[in-house]
Amino acid sequence: MLNCPRRGLVMAMPSDIEAKTRATTPVASPMPDAETEARRFIDPSGKLLQPVTKAWAPPEQLERLYHAMVLTRAFDEKAIALQHTGRLGTYPSSLGQEAVAVGIAAGMAAEDILLPAFREHGAQLWRGVAMLELLLYWGGDERGSDFKKARVDFPVSIPVAAHFPHAAGVALALRLKATRNVAVCVGGDGATSKGDFYEAINIAGAWKLPAVFVVNNNQWAISVPVHAQTAARTLAQKAVAAGIEMDRVDGNDVLAVLDAVERAAARARSGDGPTLIEAVTYRLGDHTTSDNARRYRSDEEVSRHWIEEPIARLRAHLTNTGYWTKEREEDLHSQCSAAVEEAVAAYLATAAEPPSAMFDHLFATLPAPLKRQCDLATAEATSHD
């Protein structure tokens, strides 16, 4: 057989070497060890570990963050339910990662520009993207990325890490326009394995661009755990090779994420260049509604991480301080649920665009040969009505 020699070669690999080539390290815990510390303000029990900045210390401010996370989760639950009943397309849940999204957006100035991956629903909502728009997009309608607010924020990036170079370009544009705004780019742990990621953080460093790169390390890139993604001890350390600042925070602590983004943005605004932030969290849900995470990870592992989830800990903190009550909690939930239901009703009542919409924004002005195809698409649709 032709491939015998090759097979022989593989079989000859000593078993100890072969074992070493397999990724056998256990999944890193989001609880940091001494070497890979992740900064945090509030621990999972709700205990405040260090003082919060003046701007965010008032309980009303903390309530805003809490509200945003609860709203994000309410939206998430509804979106999954809509998908399961055939009324929404494939949807990526942000369950358990609300603090990353909300913390990023809350740490940005309104005039900064967000370049999200596809799991930052909470950040988009905070920045003014309408829930209806999110539903339209994930329901398969391009109008969902035509944000009525957040006009210059980027739409989601489905190709992993492809938007990191855009952030470098946006940051360069912001500098050339002599603004003090920054580009804030978010990707997952898997994104840090891509060339786009390295090229972007490298160039941002070389040009000292006003950019903040946040890695939402939720430990899983679909079925591949982060330890199989890289031998790097942390994802934040990838900043070292690019010569840029790094930070590593507990991504289940909204105050830690917010603080890291505020600090990084401040450095970027004052001309001190980009930062890579690793926010360590956990993907409590499936990768998307098309995924079944039980095929590759245990319920036990997921349960362990529920203890650290971001909403419960902020609620515990707010309750411990005496600010938060059962009544307020109930009010908030009905408020969020009403907002979600209103958006869903508007979404379900929105008719699809006509087939000619495929051509509307292909070019600024539709070239004549495409005009003929556009007319054809319209005529075909009419003839089948």
Add this chain to the structure above:
Amino acid sequence: MTEITMVEAVNLALAKAMAEDNRVLVLGEDVAADGGVFRATVGLLERFGSGRVRDTPLAETAIAGISVGLAAQDFRPVAEIQFTGFIYPAIDQLVNQASRLRNRTRGRLSCPMVLRSPCGGGIHAPEHHSESPEAMFAHIPGLRVVIPSSPRKAYGLLLAAIRDPDPVVFLEPTRLYRASKEEVGDDGVALPLDRCFIERTGTDITLIAWGAMMPETLAAAAELEEGGISAEVIDVATLSVLDDDTIIRSVTKTKRCLIVHEAARNGGFGGEIAARVAEACFFSLLAPVSRVCGYDTVMPLAKLESHYIPSVARIGKAARHLMEYA
């Protein structure tokens, strides 16, 4: 007016575009201090400064990706990929990003960028420096693909590409960079991006080519004329979006069509033109629509490239063969 080469015309157009619109930026590998490996960007750094003329790190994905970010922020980046052999890491940015940004945001964001790259063989360059991948780009909806074939066209089409509100891949045939000189007035007049050029009128056969194959095709037409065959020659300088009206009108008149391109035949852009001609001119045609192309082989290194690139003789022979049908 002075006579200049095509690469000088590219330089002239870049300078004109930068002078008339301060949103125009030039970036790429070795484009600033070095003035580009082909000298296309020479003098721009001195004239427009390091804010607008930038050497990038050696990273083609980032060059294209940064351009998307700049363009979305209303700049007009003109990025250079040093050779088309190195353009492939940038294709993801063209396919998934640049060409779709306007559509996927319903016009909220757009991508007015130009990606320039020298293409084609015939200059005895090293491996990976002689490819003709235009058909790949022409297959991407939302992207314009332009290939000039003369100094004047390079000037006018590049200005048009830079001023266009959508992304353009601008492929410059290296073999033509210094092959001839032409008078080019620096008048800022752009050429249309949606029109084929009729380079020579004729009545017996339509020869269709673009870029570096134009000199050979025109030479073949001249030879055919000596043999009593009147060839019309069309330069498809704007492959996408294709002006098929001009092509179809010509073939309806001449009743014969021969397409010439340097790229490999399989999946080449000639196939698209042939299909459109066949669909539209079926009742006019006196002979099958035919092609003279590069072979379906890897682009050879220098010693064999003259055998790969369609020659005047191959074009003339194919045209005469089509004349024998009727």
